[in-house]
Amino acid sequence: MRGTLNALRNFGLVGLGTPRAGDYDSFTASDGQSVPVYVRGDGPPLVLVHGVGCSHRDWKPVARQLARRHCVLAWDARGHGSCRPVLGSITLARLATDLAEMLDHFGLERPVLVGHSMGALVLMQYLREYGTQRVAAAALIDQSPRIVTDEDWRMGLFGGCSAAMLSGLIAGARQDLAETLLNEIGALGGDWLRRRLDIDAPLGRLLRRRLGNIDIRPLLDLAESMAQADFRSSLARLDAPLWVVLGARSPHYAGLPLEAWYRDTVKHAQVTVYPRAGHSPHVSEPLRFARDLQRFMADHA
Numbered sequence: 001m002r003g004t005l006n007a008l009r010n011f012g013l014v015g016l017g018t019p020r021a022g023d024y025d026s027f028t029a030s031d032g033q034s035v036p037v038y039v040r041g042d043g044p045p046l047v048l049v050h051g052v053g054c055s056h057r058d059w060k061p062v063a064r065q066l067a068r069r070h071c072v073l074a075w076d077a078r079g080h081g082s083c084r085p086v087l088g089s090i091t092l093a094r095l096a097t098d099l100a101e102m103l104d105h106f107g108l109e110r111p112v113l114v115g116h117s118m119g120a121l122v123l124m125q126y127l128r129e130y131g132t133q134r135v136a137a138a139a140l141i142d143q144s145p146r147i148v149t150d151e152d153w154r155m156g157l158f159g160g161c162s163a164a165m166l167s168g169l170i171a172g173a174r175q176d177l178a179e180t181l182l183n184e185i186g187a188l189g190g191d192w193l194r195r196r197l198d199i200d201a202p203l204g205r206l207l208r209r210r211l212g213n214i215d216i217r218p219l220l221d222l223a224e225s226m227a228q229a230d231f232r233s234s235l236a237r238l239d240a241p242l243w244v245v246l247g248a249r250s251p252h253y254a255g256l257p258l259e260a261w262y263r264d265t266v267k268h269a270q271v272t273v274y275p276r277a278g279h280s281p282h283v284s285e286p287l288r289f290a291r292d293l294q295r296f297m298a299d300h301a
Contacts, residue, residue, distance in 0.1 A: 027105035029098050033087045037102065038074045041067025044136075045108040046297070048074040049099070051117025051280075052222075055081030058116075061286035066294065073111075075102065077122075079219050090218040091225035096125040103134060110134060112297050116141040116282060117252075118222075124231035127238060137241035137300040139293065142250050142279050144258060145231040155256045166227045170220050235266055241300035242269040245289070247277035270296065 026036045038056040040063055048059040056074035063072040076083040078090045078098070088094075099122060103111065113135055115123035120143035127138065148163040149156035157166075196203045244262045248254060262271050272292060274281040282289040 025106075027102055029101050031087055033078060033083075033098070035078070035098060035102065036076050036082045037106075038063070038072075039106075040064070040072050041070055043070045044297070045106075045111035046070040046072045047099075047102070047108070047111045047113050048072065049113070049115040049119030049122050050074070050077065050080065051119050053080070054116070054119075057081070058280070058283055062282050062290045062293070065287065065290035069294070070297075073102070073106065073108075077119075079222070086215075086218040088218070090222040092121055092125040092222070092229055093129070093225070095122045095222075096129055099123075099126050100130055108134075110136040112137045112139070114139040114141070114293065115143070116280065117143055118226065121147075121226055121229055121231070124235065125229065127240070128231060128234040132238070132240035135240050137243070137297065138238075139243040139245065139296065141245045141282060142247050142253060144253060144256075145235050146229065148227055155253070155258050155261060157252055159253075159256050163227060166223070170223050170227070174217070174220055232265070238266055241296075242266055243293070243296045244269055244271045245281050245292075246271070246273045247279055247281050247284075248273050248275045249277060250279045252279050 023038055023040050024036060025039050026034050028034055036056075038059075046066055048056070048063065050056065050058050055076045059072075059074040063074060066072050075098075077095055079086045099113075102108075111134075113123050113126070115121070115138075120140040123138055123140065124145060127135070144155050144157070146153055147156045147161065148166055149160055150162065154160070195201060244259075244266075246253065246259055259271050259273055262269050274285060274288070277284050
């Protein structure tokens with residue numbers, strides 16, 4: 001339930017609260033979008049990129065640890081956290097451009113880039129488009145290089161999410177966002193949550209009103225962009241140090257041979273599996289993740 005509430009907050013469907021002054025900055029992207037950035041610490045730069053339904057807040061426990069030795073920056077991507085209203089469409093290409101412009105704005109020299117889930121796809125897009133000249137190292141958390149499956153690729157979402165299945169969900173959300181989204185959340189949360197999201201329940205009515213008042217199209221554009229992305233060949237050519245973190249209990253990829261794929265495809269990559277973690281090892285085990293990331297940076301950054 002807590003994770004669902006956080007996602008609703010980060011999508012702007014319930015109150016987010018006011019960021020505390022002092023640790024926050026922003027930059028203006030080339031299309032005029034203002035992007036808020038959490039900045040803490042001093043030292044070699046470290047950029048943290050969150051996943052769908054998340055925000056910079058998910059990184060705070062890790063950021064507090066690493067800010068003792070690094071300048072840590074974590075944005076709210078378009079359509080997430082405080083980065084609203086959204087200007088135009090959201091795609092992986094647009095977010096990669098935002099990332100490049102963020103590095104320029106803050107004058108970051110050879111940062112370490114860390115991306116979780118969607119954020120990992122943003123990093124893959126950035127590395128493919130902009131190369132590794134400005135990057136000291138990269139880390140990818142619990143993400144496949146291609147999220148849809150077909151007869152030749154079974155390491156996408158859940159080991160069986162085809163392009164047709166994902167397109168159907170996106171099309172349903174474009175037609176009736178409230179019912180599609182709340183049905184999916186209810187299915188993940190079980191009977192208790194499903195009853196509270198029912199059309200006759202107070203929370204269900206509230207969320208349907210909120211969903212009816214927002215423009216979800218930019219986020220659905222992002223979902224389509226993610227479904228179309230395929231970074232297998234570009235990762236095979238990656239010439240920067242790479243650390244891959246996987247959660248053994250990830251609801252997205254548990255039981256899939258992603259560890260072997262990364263080891264076989266990116267020969268120099270380090271791969272770590274967190275046995276007790278799900279899709280977000282940096283959230284469930286922030287102290288261990290911060291220590292492991294610090295060691296990786298000490299060796300490669």
